[in-house]
Amino acid sequence: MIISVASGKGGTGKTTIAVNLALALQPDHPVQFLDCDVEEPNAHFFLKPRIEEFREVLTPIPEIDDSLCTYCGRCAEVCAYNGLAVVKSAVLVFSELCHGCGACSLLCPEKAIREVGKRIGVIESGRAGDIRFIHGRLDIGQAMSPPLIRALKKKMDPSLNVIIDAPPGTSCPVIESLKRSEFCLLVTEPTPFGLHDLELAAGAAKEMKIPRGVVINRASLGNGDGEVRDFCAREGIPILMTVPFDRKIAEAYSRGETILEAFPACRMAFLGLFENIRKLLS
């Protein structure tokens, strides 16, 4: 089963829920944990994996062979991302705009463009107890995370229980992370920010036709979770778990402790969450 954990708003507790769910499942259920928030990967602070493998991820960018190039301008014309510009006797490559689509090299009439790899980040994998752990880390200054997320997800093993920690937001990196998920767990908090962004994230999962469930974190915050519950009822999204607002949880988090470490009795609640998802999908 592939479960992704998303939220729209950052800091609602995606990583906390994903990590504790993964920990609760071992050793009885084999788990693979994918931290797809490659811009700011954080799950390793809590799972503390032993990294066994390290790999650089490259994306293809064009390289011009000046001995063959006639500066006809075709490459710049076909590039949808303004990644190439042709001036009198030079082709300028703006690699930060390149999506690596390969159109320029394929369509160059002189075959003067070959593709070379540009590093955008790394993928590290290893083990945290029985959990198979993988995360990506985008290099600072790189704008595009989807190719790194795609490379990371190639390592996904659907024969295991896959838990995906998605990035915040609802745009391309989130979509890339959610693809192929069988279930999307949306973590929210009962504030206008949490609800507003929950609506966006719930919309994204709906558009991708992924079944959804909600976890309300810091449930006693503000006026309580009434509005979140109303939204979920309207949308037909089941609420699968609530976590109270408790300074002790925040303090445990600040020490790099998981909920299960700080409050071992919560293991049953996370196992119950998993069983509920299983029931919803069967």
Place this chain on the structure above:
Amino acid sequence: MKQIVVISGKGGTGKTVMSACFASLARNAVLADVDVDASNLHLLLRPEIQERHIFRSGRKAGIDAEKCTACGICLPLCRFSALFKDTEDKVVVEPLSCEGCGICFHICPEKAVELETQVAGEWFVSKTKYGPFVHARLGIAEENSGKLVTEVRKKARELAATEARDLVIMDGAPGIGCPVIASLTGTDLALIVTEPTPSGRHDMERIIGLAQHFKIRTACCINKFDLNLENSEEIERWCGERAIRVVGKIAFDAAIPESVVRGVPYMEYTSNSSTDDIRRMWSVLLELIDRP
């Protein structure tokens, strides 16, 4: 005119709460929400929308079923796995995967591919009691958030120029990717809002690295600093070693989420030691931003 952006790397550290406080403290500013992906600042500034603009950007491929012979030449060329054959052997586009590169359009021998410009979102110019406010909403599952950020920033600067306002305050997005880069370039100061947790610290280091990569000056605010005093001290030490000024330390305060629930900037919700600290932080920021 100067520009300040509030960013954090990690989400949920308090960017929007601080931005709204600054909006309420600033006397002559234009406000902008450059987290176009999951914007929230409007929930505290309560804007009255005056202009709506469609944001068109990016293209997606569409197949003309009449012309397509299902030869399949395009399928292996698509690097985004956006083209496939359905159960009836027809070539179809998976729009969520299509990045609009147009390789299929150029290669199709039957000219059966069309590229359509997408409506990717909307942006707004609004009136608030704190000054003009430019904000946006990126369509769900859309790309080009960086371009929309650039659009919002352009309008905010224009407004500042025409209305003779000396400051643009921007509420930024989490992460270090394309929309954050678009919000950072050319700003006078980036305020990094962090928290004393391992992830807050780690993400702060990465976002400061990004700001330095673009040669943008940074200052740091430790929110919820008393949640873990040891971590807060370490963040201060780390910043001190790099000559990054810690301009504010704000306590963990349950009244802050309450003010969000009420939908007002914290400065207007209550008056306590935290609001004093935020007011002090703002005056330090104003000094910093005016310094060359």
